[in-house]
Structure formats: C-alpha cells, structure tokens
Amino acid sequence: GNSVTQMEGPVTLSEEAFLTINCTYTATGYPSLFWYVQYPGEGLQLLLKATKADDKGSNKGFEATYRKETTSFHLEKGSVQVSDSAVYFCALSTGNQFYFGTGTSLTVIP
Amino acid sequence: NAGVTQTPKFQVLKTGQSMTLQCAQDMNHEYMSWYRQDPGMGLRLIHYSVGAGITDQGEVPNGYNVSRSTTEDFPLRLLSAAPSQTSVYFCASRITEFGNQPQHFGDGTRLSIL
Numbered sequence: 001g002n003s004v005t006q007m008e009g010p011v012t013l014s015e016e017a018f019l020t021i022n023c024t025y026t027a028t029g030y031p032s033l034f035w036y037v038q039y040p041g042e043g044l045q046l047l048l049k050a051t052k053a054d055d056k057g058s059n060k061g062f063e064a065t066y067r068k069e070t071t072s073f074h075l076e077k078g079s080v081q082v083s084d085s086a087v088y089f090c091a092l093s094t095g096n097q098f099y100f101g102t103g104t105s106l107t108v109i110p
Numbered sequence: 111n112a113g114v115t116q117t118p119k120f121q122v123l124k125t126g127q128s129m130t131l132q133c134a135q136d137m138n139h140e141y142m143s144w145y146r147q148d149p150g151m152g153l154r155l156i157h158y159s160v161g162a163g164i165t166d167q168g169e170v171p172n173g174y175n176v177s178r179s180t181t182e183d184f185p186l187r188l189l190s191a192a193p194s195q196t197s198v199y200f201c202a203s204r205i206t207e208f209g210n211q212p213q214h215f216g217d218g219t220r221l222s223i224l
Contacts, residue, residue, distance in 0.1 A: 043217045046214070
C-alpha cells in the first residue's frame with residue numbers, strides 16, 4: 001500500500017542550526033511529493049513540492065529532493081530561525097489519494 | 111482571494127447533539143476533502159468529493175455525513191456527537207482529483223464534545 005513515514009519529534013534546535021527532517025515513502029506508480037508546514041492554530045500550508053524523480057523543491061530556504069532510488073524526500077534548511085518553529089508534514093499524492101505522515105514538531109530556540 | 115474558508119473556528123457540543131461544519135472554496139476546485147487531526151495520528155481522511163454530486167468515504171467516515179450540491183461548498187455533518195469526535199477538523203481542496211497539484215487547506219474547526 002501507499003504510506004509516508006516521517007522521523008518522530010519533537011526536534012529542538014538552536015537558531016542558525018542545520019535542519020534535516022527525514023521522510024520516506026512507499027507508493028505504487030509515480031507519486032508527487034509535498035512538504036506542508038502548520039503553524040500553531042493554523043491550517044496546513046504548502047511549503048514545497050516535487051513531481052518526479054530528482055526534482056528539487058525549494059521555498060523560504062527549505063529544500064527537498066525527490067530520491068526514487070531511496071524512496072525519500074528529506075526536508076533540509078541550512079540555518080533555521082525562531083519563526084520556523086512549527087509542525088512539518090510530508091505527504092504524497094498518487095492516483096486520487098493523498099497520504100500524510102504523522103508530522104514532526106520543530107522548536108527553534110534563540 | 112479567500113481560498114478555503116471554514117466556519118466556525120471553535121465549537122463546543124454536548125454528547126448527542128448534531129451540527130454542521132461549513133467549508134467553502136472560491137478557487138473552482140473540483141476535489142474537496144475533510145480530515146481530522148488528532149495528537150500523534152496525523153491527518154485522517156473522513157470523506158471526499160471529486161465533484162458536485164459525488165462523495166465517497168475516506169479512512170474514518172463513521173459518525174459523519176457529507177453532501178456536495180455545489181462546486182464551492184462541502185459541509186460536514188456530525189449526526190450525533192460523541193466525545194471520540196473531539197478533534198480539529200480541516201477542509202481541503204484541490205484542482206482535480208488526479209495529477210500533481212497540492213491540496214489547499216482551511217484554518218480548521220476546533221471541536222470539543224462534552
């Protein structure tokens with residue numbers, strides 16, 4: 001079946017630290033991959049996406065590369081800020097269905 | 111451009127009461143969906159619709175009802191509220207059911223059942 005597995009949190013980093021949140025997937029066919037961010041009290045917002053193998057999605061300093069050989073889509077940022085504190089969800093789309101990971105909570109401390 | 115609008119933002123119900131969570135989108139999206147978000151469980155799909163007049167069940171449909179009479183609106187009805195339905199509910203829409211387009215989410219309805 002189709003599924004998304006994210007690293008469990010919570011993750012706590014100091015400002016300007018390097019961030020990696022791991023995401024691996026299982027899917028039939030050729031899925032599209034997404035990262036969403038959820039700030040406290042808000043809905044999910046699309047952060048970035050990649051639609052085929054070796055695509056790199058990027059936005060607001062965040063990046064993720066669609067790796068078909070390792071079925072991964074890890075989220076990275078070189079220097080996190082306090083304002084990046086949020087919950088991050090990895091997701092895939094295949095056929096007419098979306099599948100979400102359970103989310104990874106990130107707290108960035110000054 | 112309002113995107114996906116959910117009302118109310120907060121609601122407290124007593125066990126056994128019924129209510130409707132409203133969802134509207136102004137992007138002319140064909141596909142709409144309802145999720146519930148519970149701690150440690152991520153997002154779970156309740157119901158979805160691929161177009162006006164068409165609805166289908168998701169992963170956790172029991173206790174919920176939906177209809178899609180227009181492209182814009184996709185209300186979620188709780189028939190007889192139970193404490194297990196205490197959750198945050200999100201409505202989302204997408205251009206079509208297929209393809210590589212993302213879903214767009216509303217800000218959620220926080221529902222407590224006493």
